[in-house]
Amino acid sequence: MATVEIERIAGEDDSGLILNMGPQHPSTHGVLRVVLKMDGEYIEEAVPIIGYLHRGTEKIAESETYTQILGYTDRMDYTAAASSNLGWLVAVETLAGIEVPERAQWLRCIVGELGRLAGHLVWIGTHALDIGAMSVFLYAFRARERVLELFEELCGARMTHSVMRPGGFLEEPREPFYEKLESSLDYFIKEINQFDKLLSKNDLWLGRTVDVGVISGDDAIAMGLSGACLRGSGVEWDIRKAEPYAAYDKVEFDIPTGTGKGDVYSRYLLRLEEMRQSVRIMRQVIEHLPPGPVMTDDARVARPDTPRLYTDMEAMINHFWMYIHGFPVPRGETYVAIEAPKGELGFYVVSDGSGKPYRMHVRSPSFVNLQSLPYLVKGRLLADVVSVIGSIDIVLGEIDR
């Protein structure tokens, strides 16, 4: 496939310069490969080639239990593992009809928004580095360190946490987590404002981002773009508002659309604002967090209490069955999407009634958003390719799965 495409853009007469960008190129955010047909500094055509990070997650999922698959979703969007976890769990719970307790729903907002912060902080760092503002990269990772520390406090893991389970949380977060979270929120706002100060009105930054990689709202919808790439074109679409999951229907937040022009700058502005909105959501969650259990008492998915395991035969059988064969999910299929940092992250799950999915398919936002790259860079300069790739915000782990 890739070879055919490259031969097509090279043409019969072999005119023009074919430049191979990646998969080891420093600013293709991992192992993306783009083959460019150039006319001097200008791009005539671009062909993104993917597959260098393919790990067969979807196929592996067919032989793992629903809980085990959770660990694989971590490795999809590894910059914001919490969001991938959440997407998978919402899909499984919808299909299995599991009720999640109120407190866990609210906590999931915190975890989801922390994931969004972690993802967006990587995005702004790498995006700015691609355009040449190298200090922003280090400031962004300094702020991200704080997010990772929070995750560490929550579950011990920093990057691939899998802290949630079907039916809620494994256990109640310890008290220091809430304290640390509360004291970190102002720090996040301070750091976000710093990026704003460094970049938003910088002439060089404006020159590199305004009117670069423009896509209209209609075209964005036609291409199936989602997340910031869609909102940047002025379309107010956020699954957290449109089809709320977790407790997003109970918190207040805005859907930023940047300048609405659909260029790199618009996507940049709205992601900055999204980070502020994340902090706003977390503040509300801390304020309104209801008391109660964090795990459902639905015996299909809830792990029996440890004392019962040693005294009660049924509990032990249940426990054994749950961990060896997985909890059974009724026969059926579903598609559930959440608003991940990169856009609409959807899971299509088919169950044959056993403890393992018959088929799992991921609609990953990076994969769909990436297809707009050839359109966005056509006729532009080489330097614009890196700023456009940065603004689409791709993660190769999610594209190749």
Next chain:
Amino acid sequence: MTELVIAVIFKSIIAFAVPLLVVPPLIWGERRLLGRIQSRLGPNRVGPFGAFQTLADAVKLLGKEDMIPAGADRALFILAPFLLLVPSFMAWSVVPVGTELHIFGRVIGLYATDLNVGVLYIVALTSVAVYGIVMAGWASNSKYALLGSLRSSAQMISYEIMLGIALVGVVVLAGSLSLPEIVRQQQVPFAIPLIIGAFVFVCAALAETNRAPFDLPEAETELVSGYHVEYSGWRFSFFFLSEYANMLLASFLVSAVFLGGGWPAQFLEPYIGHLFTTLLAVGIMMSKVFLFLFIYFWIRATLPRFRYDQMMNFCWKVLLPLGLLNLAVATVLKLTIYA
């Protein structure tokens, strides 16, 4: 006569040694400073505060295998680094550290030579470096290197004109092409009447030395590292050395030509005597140089990079009119105040 020869040899060695001896600490200083700005440590393992880091890097580079990629044009590939490094060292022969030192009944100029066309000499030598870059890009047989060298040659040729135009204003005011003479002429640093020219010169110097925000020829995130992507080992270190030597040269030039060298030390001569004045002047000159280098590093840490077309626009649509305006200002000043 013998003494004269000795003095010339001594000064030549110094002129050669300055870039060689100052550049390694300079690289270390840049990395430490960037570290401070970016809230990280920077090199701090080799020697006190990591001061020998550059030395260790140099040893590492020298120990590397000398690689010439397949399909490269060997002769040009080998020639290119020299073509870049030699002119950047040659230019040092006319750079003044101060004016004259009267000691033991003789006059020693604090420069290797007082060439009467010093400014022209420097501008001429910097244009030779373009050939080195074009050759490096062409000979590497790599598309990234070729694109980098294309960008670089366009950039350096354009910005050299701006460099020249900014200097013409100074030459008009000073009435001389000799650098020590220009320093001597500055009762008030030329940066004050010719503030526009100083701005054009600083921008052009940044671009000429391929430093941020004009570092497109080696734009790491676009072209990986541009024209020297295929070079490794000591050949690469030549590119590195010449970049920093050029940077240092640009700092010396801007201090001498626009900031008046040791100004205002010369006004103290009646009070503290000639020897101390000269030493003070050299000290002031060096602090101006380091101030300018600091600005170089600071800009690198702060600003995003230009895009190719924007950089060209900036050169021809902003700097050129400003440079011409500066020339007009200089002419008017020469006919009125400086007459």
